[in-house]
Amino acid sequence: MSKIDKKEIPESVLKMKKIMKSYYFKAKFAKLFRRKIAWITSGGPVEPLIAMGIIPVYPENHGAMIGAAKMGNELCQKADEMGYSSDLCSYARADIVCSYTGGGPIGGLPSPDMLICCNNICGTVLKWYEIQARRYRVPLFIFDTPFVHTNYTEEARYYLENQVSEYIDFLEKVTGRKASMKKMQKVGSLSVEAMKLWQKILNTAVNRPSPMTAFDAFFYLALIVTLRGTKVVVDFYKFLLEELTEKVEDNIGAIPDERYRLLWDNLPIWYKMRWLSNKFKEHNASLVADTYTTAWCDTLEFIDENNFIQTLGDAYSQIYLNIGVDKMADKIIRMIDKYQIDGVVMHSNRSCKPYSFGQLDIQKIIYEKRRIPTLLIEADMTDGRKFSDEQVGSRIDFFMEVLKERKGILL
Amino acid sequence: MYILGIDIGSITSKAVLLNKDNEIESEEIIFTGYSSEKAGEGLLSKILDNTNIKREEIVKVVSTGYGRKSISFADRAVSEIICHAVGAYFMDPAIRTVIDIGGQDSKVISIGEDGKVGNFVMNDKCSAGTGRFLEVMARALELDLSSFGELSLKGKSPPNISSICTVFAESEVISLISKGEKRENIISGIHRSVAQRIYAMLKKNGYREPVAITGGVARNIGVVKAIEEISNISLLVPEKPQLNGAIGAAIIGIRSKNFT
Numbered sequence: 001m002s003k004i005d006k007k008e009i010p011e012s013v014l015k016m017k018k019i020m021k022s023y024y025f026k027a028k029f030a031k032l033f034r035r036k037i038a039w040i041t042s043g044g045p046v047e048p049l050i051a052m053g054i055i056p057v058y059p060e061n062h063g064a065m066i067g068a069a070k071m072g073n074e075l076c077q078k079a080d081e082m083g084y085s086s087d088l089c090s091y092a093r094a095d096i097v098c099s100y101t102g103g104g105p106i107g108g109l110p111s112p113d114m115l116i117c118c119n120n121i122c123g124t125v126l127k128w129y130e131i132q133a134r135r136y137r138v139p140l141f142i143f144d145t146p147f148v149h150t151n152y153t154e155e156a157r158y159y160l161e162n163q164v165s166e167y168i169d170f171l172e173k174v175t176g177r178k179a180s181m182k183k184m185q186k187v188g189s190l191s192v193e194a195m196k197l198w199q200k201i202l203n204t205a206v207n208r209p210s211p212m213t214a215f216d217a218f219f220y221l222a223l224i225v226t227l228r229g230t231k232v233v234v235d236f237y238k239f240l241l242e243e244l245t246e247k248v249e250d251n252i253g254a255i256p257d258e259r260y261r262l263l264w265d266n267l268p269i270w271y272k273m274r275w276l277s278n279k280f281k282e283h284n285a286s287l288v289a290d291t292y293t294t295a296w297c298d299t300l301e302f303i304d305e306n307n308f309i310q311t312l313g314d315a316y317s318q319i320y321l322n323i324g325v326d327k328m329a330d331k332i333i334r335m336i337d338k339y340q341i342d343g344v345v346m347h348s349n350r351s352c353k354p355y356s357f358g359q360l361d362i363q364k365i366i367y368e369k370r371r372i373p374t375l376l377i378e379a380d381m382t383d384g385r386k387f388s389d390e391q392v393g394s395r396i397d398f399f400m401e402v403l404k405e406r407k408g409i410l411l
Numbered sequence: 412m413y414i415l416g417i418d419i420g421s422i423t424s425k426a427v428l429l430n431k432d433n434e435i436e437s438e439e440i441i442f443t444g445y446s447s448e449k450a451g452e453g454l455l456s457k458i459l460d461n462t463n464i465k466r467e468e469i470v471k472v473v474s475t476g477y478g479r480k481s482i483s484f485a486d487r488a489v490s491e492i493i494c495h496a497v498g499a500y501f502m503d504p505a506i507r508t509v510i511d512i513g514g515q516d517s518k519v520i521s522i523g524e525d526g527k528v529g530n531f532v533m534n535d536k537c538s539a540g541t542g543r544f545l546e547v548m549a550r551a552l553e554l555d556l557s558s559f560g561e562l563s564l565k566g567k568s569p570p571n572i573s574s575i576c577t578v579f580a581e582s583e584v585i586s587l588i589s590k591g592e593k594r595e596n597i598i599s600g601i602h603r604s605v606a607q608r609i610y611a612m613l614k615k616n617g618y619r620e621p622v623a624i625t626g627g628v629a630r631n632i633g634v635v636k637a638i639e640e641i642s643n644i645s646l647l648v649p650e651k652p653q654l655n656g657a658i659g660a661a662i663i664g665i666r667s668k669n670f671t
Contacts, residue, residue, distance in 0.1 A: 360615055363530065364617050367529060367530055367617070371523075371529070373528070373529060373530045373531075374530060376532070378535050394477075394490075395533065397490060398490045398491075398492045398493075398531070398533075401489065401490045401492065401493055402492060402493065402527075402528045402531070405493055405527055405528060406527055406528075
């Protein structure tokens with residue numbers, strides 16, 4: 001047994017649970033606080049909402065909660081019955097079902113006053129949000145981010161500047177209030193500060209042993225997704241960073257005997273987090289980095305902190321899922337070098353096509369450039385019916401054996 | 412002094428006994444049946460009977476295959492990915508890619524110049540492209556699987572058969588039978604379907620030649636030819652492709668540090 005279990009639950013975990021609880025409480029009772037609610041996609045520009053006192057709610061975070069609570073199968077089954085194809089995104093399916101049935105771990109999300117859909121993460125969100133706009137009869141704003149295949153063009157920049165101003169116009173219209181640029185800038189600064197802290201948190205994993213794994217990052221990520229632009233995130237991440245730095249100083253690893261360092265690609269398999277975490281732990285493998293949680297801080301280079309709103313579009317259109325495969329591969333190669341990765345684990349996610357399409361090409365690029373093997377796991381982030389314990393388990397065993405052989409340990 | 416490699420597959424189990432000069436002293440293939448443990452014991456006693464050597468002369472036993480962990484008398488269990496790579500590399504160190512088509516899974520493994528595994532891919536959740544797929548088709552056609560290879564070579568115009576799903580493919584075969592399609596054409600179509608699946612895996616994993624094909628299905632000349640046709644690669648077929656995993660396991664036993 002590792003010494004991490006039970007009584008050593010880090011304080012940060014308890015703190016974070018409290019913050020999330022209070023966030024959902026406020027969202028649930030927004031009407032009492034006379035606040036409006038906007039549902040927004042996970043990669044959407046949230047800062048203007050925060051600046052205007054609107055509470056953002058994330059159906060995708062809700063999807064993750066559904067998955068982690070192992071309620072995905074039942075809800076996806078229900079979506080099948082409602083006529084949605086099981087090839088559609090399981091977040092979308094589960095969310096739509098919850099809207100109609102009030103099901104899920106928190107009895108459904110609080111009703112929205114508006115919907116903000118940014119298509120920088122996928123095309124499915126367009127139809128998903130259209131369905132919800134009809135369901136709740138609320139206005140929908142589509143923040144359109146052209147795909148950045150190779151270069152971010154001047155035309156794209158101009159287009160996105162207009163998108164930002166249209167977005168703010170929309171919010172002013174729905175709330176009946178004027179937006180304050182000063183407030184936007186303040187929220188923007190907090191958002192940038194949170195992103196920088198998040199990057200520092202992820203950076204702690206360059207240490208051997210790493211004080212955290214991707215499974216921890218998947219958990220702590222919820223704050224930068226849901227509350228970035230608020231002070232509570234900044235304060236919490238400062239606290240978490242301290243906690244992790246202490247672990248580094250005391251040489252405490254997230255897993256007891258770290259021998260292999262892996263990189264995870266794609267969304268987590270929410271309903272199998274513990275199972276997977278234990279499986280890798282058995283092989284002394286620590287998932288020290290992942291492309292998913294990094295996506296919430298790797299656009300920092302495009303943001304001008306002093307002109308947050310002006311560069312908002314630049315940043316939001318160049319997130320990991322809105323760039324070409326070569327750019328994605330470059331990012332992964334850089335992470336492989338930075339975190340000293342021995343092998344890559346890719347989750348080929350039935351739900352998330354934009355994340356999964358380029359994986360085979362990326363796998364080849366990684367092998368050509370760094371001679372590092374990749375394991376491809378076929379699954380789904382929320383719909384557990386697409387997961388096979390036996391198949392995934394044996395493939396992980398095979399893969400770890402290949403890594404051992406490469407290190408000369410097996411033979 | 413001898414080393415025993417045991418490969419417990421989903422349909423058949425194989426054993427190879429090597430002497431310390433890496434020569435095969437004895438080999439055995441049996442049906443696995445319901446118990447991997449019993450299959451392992453059966454192989455061991457057959458090998459001992461074949462050779463008249465004593466149990467204690469076998470200094471190392473390495474097991475592989477899906478039932479590898481059930482062999483209590485094995486000194487170690489190694490996955491079939493590694494064993495197939497080691498087996499193929501032992502047969503010919505020039506081999507850079509192995510296609511292994513077993514009973515319940517198929518795989519493509521790339522091997523580096525040093526004999527170590529690079530990337531590998533396995534079939535996904537469907538049994539299309541495996542030995543089991545061919546068994547299902549043989550049943551539908553009321554034929555013995557061993558006749559598939561030769562018959563399919565006579566097929567002149569193979570129909571398209573789904574390579575995506577075994578169950579769909581089976582119903583396609585049944586409907587072709589009822590339409591009066593010639594058996595040899597249907598079998599040829601079935602082999603093309605397997606070959607398409609395998610070729611996709613080759614492309615997926617990336618391959619370098621020479622490419623070897625191992626596993627029980629490699630004994631089926633129709634499948635081998637179909638893969639060669641679709642991929643434009645000429646495949647190396649070991650003399651005993653089914654034994655490759657067990658040979659690899661035995662070689663690993665020899666290489667183990669504490670082998671004396």
